[in-house]
Amino acid sequence: MSWTDERVETLKRMWAEGQSASQIAKELGGVTRNAVIGKVHRLGLSNRAGAAPARPAPAAASGAAPAAKEKPAPKPEASPAAATAQAPAAQAPVPPESRPAAAAPEPQDAAPTPPASRKAIVPAGQPLPPQPSANEISPETLASVREVEKTAKRLTLMELTERTCKWPIGDPATDDFWFCGLPVQQGKPYCEAHVGVAFQPMSARRDRKR
């Protein structure tokens, strides 16, 4: 990949917007963040002219990925305000609240209800599961989840990255709220345990007859 006018253009724009080098690299595709940084310096715009310092965002592209066969980089969001923009935030909309209803046979301990139980904001990029049947979770799965939640990393919204589980735990209205934070399952927004409860096959829906 070479620095065509268009690519440089994008680079300049994104850099000005406060996007991180890795984000820009990902957007452009075919280049590493190092390449981006190098270019930025060569262009002499290293110092983001007193612009709003957007908090760095997650992105993977450290080590080496030179001749990355590159792939059609999805185009998630359209650069948020450089002020407090945060990629993960865009991808991890706090799911709607919902009181532990029939879903949690357990006490009102920490019973998050499936985030996707409603038309949550779906990131433009990777789609979320179509129909998260939601509510009935097998006892084993539930137990597993509760177990995992005990070792959750308790991350705050700002601490989430593309590879941390974004399952919310607790009540958003209180301090007793955090995100799981364990390593996500490849391509999913949640860790293995939470993917399990979020992406119910579609069966297990032995709806009570009526």
Next chain:
DNA sequence: CCCTGATTCGC
């Protein structure tokens, strides 16, 4: 560990 940008330096 994850990530950030800055620099160096062989190509």
Next chain:
DNA sequence: GCGAATCAGG
């Protein structure tokens, strides 16, 4: 000019 390797830091 380019960017991987490396450095320094959060």
